[in-house]
Amino acid sequence: MSERDGSGRLAVRKTYKLYVGGAFPRSESGRTYEVRAADGRFLANAALASRKDARDAVVAARKAFAGWSSATAYNRGQVLYRVAEMLEGRRAQFTAEVADAEGLDTDRAGRIVDAAVDRWVWYAGWSDKVHQVHGSSNPVAGPYFDFSVPEPTGVVAVVAPSSPLLGLVSVVAPVIVTGNTCVVVAPEDAPLPAISLSEVLATSDLPGGVVNLLTGRPAEIAPWLASHMDVNAIDLTGVADGELATDLEASAAGNLKRVVRPPQAAPDWSAEPGLDRMLAFLETKTVWHPVGT
Amino acid sequence: MVFEYAPAPESTAIVDIAPSYGLFIGGEMVDPRDGALFKTVNPATDEVLSEVVAAGPEDVDRAVTAARDAYEHRWSRLSGRDRGKYLYRLARLVQERSRELAVLESIDNGKPIRESRDVDLPLVAAHLFYYAGWADKLGYAGFGPDPRPLGVAGQVIPWNFPLLMLAWKIAPALAAGNTVVLKPAETTPLTALAFADICRQADLPPGVVNIITGAGDTGRTLVEHPGVDKVAFTGSTEVGRQIARAVAGSRKKLTLELGGKAANIVFDDAPLDQAVEGIVNGIFFNQGHVCCAGSRLLVQESIADDLLDRLKHRLATLRLGDPLDKNTDIGAINSQAQLDKIRELSAAGEHEGAERWSPACELPERGWWFPPTVFTGVTQAHRIAREEIFGPVLSVLTFRTPAEALEKANNTPYGLSAGVWTDKGSRILWMAQRLRAGVVWANTFNRFDPTSPFGGYKESGYGREGGRHGLEAYLDVRA
């Protein structure tokens, strides 16, 4: 972010805060940490979220779950599409932030932003299709009508990967498109695109609390989320430290969280995602009813 | 009583229990290397039935090695069509020997022959038959055009539906191209060992199915064995937690089918007589040794007295006793340990102020028994409303509005099943949408079918068994 533009005007800097329950609070701990660009420049002080921020974020996510999960699939699809629209409108800003965070030139950073926009569009379209692809009518051997439908798991904790925008979008969109709410831990070294994305979310008709975003140290926050008894699932995609991942998975067993383990190889975020990430956070509910007069 | 039913015992001549059994590894019954023998007993008489092996680490390793060898050299090289044919053979052999297996199941488990004969065994055969058909159609299952098996599946099953749980585990695993090492429950190994003989009759390639008996230690060794690619467990939530911790950090795929505390919700417009049957079937089927048992009856206040009258009247007709008597409704409790747990929780129910009721019911002198029991005046805070009893004990709570019923039903860490009884269609769907449970039975309860996915929300586990969904647990679906 340049200090002066062409006309010599001094830029107004942004304060990067957390995104919890639709609001942008500072960390309750009052802590911040310095975020630098890939080339070492100072970019901003980001909030260094505490375990209490994580706790508050889970409360917000739980509170939002009932409404978001019972919104119509059409409505959720429109909200996600709206996110894409808003992101597209702020392409320049995100291009700059991605360029700074990943040390890329503007062209490449721009392509990543485009891919992120397209990913929202892709997932938006799934909102009212995944039920048809993954649900079923079951021909049981008896006088019963029997069907299975996918339902959101609940509150999902997400440790986002280091790819600060495309990777982030690729792990958040599949969680929320089906009606889950989430608490996302942004990548420690490159949290700014995530904060800016939450500004997009806040202006995209996404109900507050559906996505909650924490910046700080995953090694500090994630254990509290992994052991939290009101979190239903955890995505460890962004946990690079194998030992930490094992600990988190073991801790998640406390209430039998659904766990997505870290990938064995660095993921190619530009590839078409497939259904895996949506299915990982969907339950299957089977309903039986007699058929008679 | 005017009309007394004379004893109608099923003949045991059809079963032949050996004095001792080895382990089924690599297609043959072998002696243990480091396992010791232990006894399996008939819970209805306390008599020793046979001696079986508590497989030790070397035995487990040998079984996993046999399964690996079979996976790499035989099973994964077979066409889906041929795998399917083997499964069809297994299904047919189970049908042919179903009476024998039903009697054996009732002897070893204590469940009424009426249930092992009319529920367990037909479902076992149906499950094998269903997944047999999938073996050459995996590309159409929605997991990509060429889904791959995972390798060796380590499967640990409970004692409540021994052979049925075996079928739920083995059928999809084999259909998907995996080989298995299965450990039946400590107290109910005999039908699994009989199934080993069925594998022999089917000429199943050696090592595709390995059956090792034992208790918790054997199960733990199996689950933690590095040669296992997939772990499937059905049992208590506590053991499920331990397994989830044990496989943390590994690449083992895990599915868990755990405990429950299902609400069976009866509205004032329910078909009452069928609701009573559903309540009875919900909690007294298989002595209540059912993870998805309807152990919490939530009844709308305006009909609570009427419904309880009907229920008590009905419970007075339940026949408890010899599991092999064809008229027995309630058999034996599977083990002393389980009986102790049921007694402890029932005592806690009384201690916490709930009112206990059982019909007049004479318990046999030998063996382990518990009468059908109903607690009224139960609140959400009572232990008997929160903890899984896994016995013939029903906790009755009341509610006034649909929202209250829903809130109470969902107020549990479990989420396996739920029941809804009402003649109002829109209310059924409203409830079904909001109940946080993997199976919702509306105007019925405890129905199972191989085509119908079964499994839990929350602490009732993850993964589904049955249907197309059940294949996912045994396929490498990662892109």
Added chain:
Amino acid sequence: MSTTALAPASLADVTASNATLRRVLHGLPGVDQVGVEARAATLATRSIKTTAKQFALDLAIGMVDLTTLEGQDTPGKVRALCAKGRRPDPTDPTCPQVAAICVYGDLVPVAVDALGDSGVRVAAVATAFPSGRAPLDVKLADVRAAVEAGADEIDMVIDRGAYLAGRYLDVHDEIVATRDACGDAHLKVILETGELATYDNVRRASWLAMVAGADFVKTSTGKVSPAATLPVTLVMLEAVRDFRAQTGRQVGVKAAGGIRAAKDAVRYLVVVNETCGDDWLSAEWFRFGASSLLNDLLMQRQKLATGNYAGPDYFTLD
């Protein structure tokens, strides 16, 4: 046991109008078809052996309304039937006699004469059996004639057309009128469940008949298929059980038509036993309307007594 539908309101209030009657009948708990059929099927798996079977066979014989309802019936046939009803197994004096001989009204005098003081009752179908399609005064004359001829029991049919059209009060009033015409004779009300189509209707029609004063509710005429079935009878047994709990008055159930095998009869008795219990396990409260059933009961009875399977040549054809 109380039902929610019929609170302690008096029966007179219930029948004040078609609307009040409808409200009560439609307030009865619904019947889930799959559930009731599953329950009946489970009860049908009860295994009744040795002494229990002996007891059940004798009980069933004593509950038979030995029936002939054919256009070609003759006095001779009725006399033969009566002889058989009095001594179903002439070789065995311990064999119980049947409950009743059931005939058309014109043959009542023959039956009365043939049965004498045997204790076997005479039942007559009446009210334009089996269709019920005749003016009310004709139906009532039919009833009076049978009663005057000595019938102990009258089996009437309800007006199914009126019932299905929702004219419950008309059906009720007709039963009341028939009840009055019966005098001291017992009234069995045939619902013809095969035409009522749903179990909800079976339960409601049972209640309607009971409210109107029926001594028995009976499944079928035997002229319509399906006739008696196990689940239909189960629903009716639940109805009489609930009605007694509510009103204190006990009403009997007669399963008629299509029950031919002893094994089936035993299943019905199991359903009676486990639905209503001891109080209904006698010919006073449960009947089988049947003809060929009796021979099978007798054959099974003989098998139990001798240990050898019996053959039909050794039992008289009806």
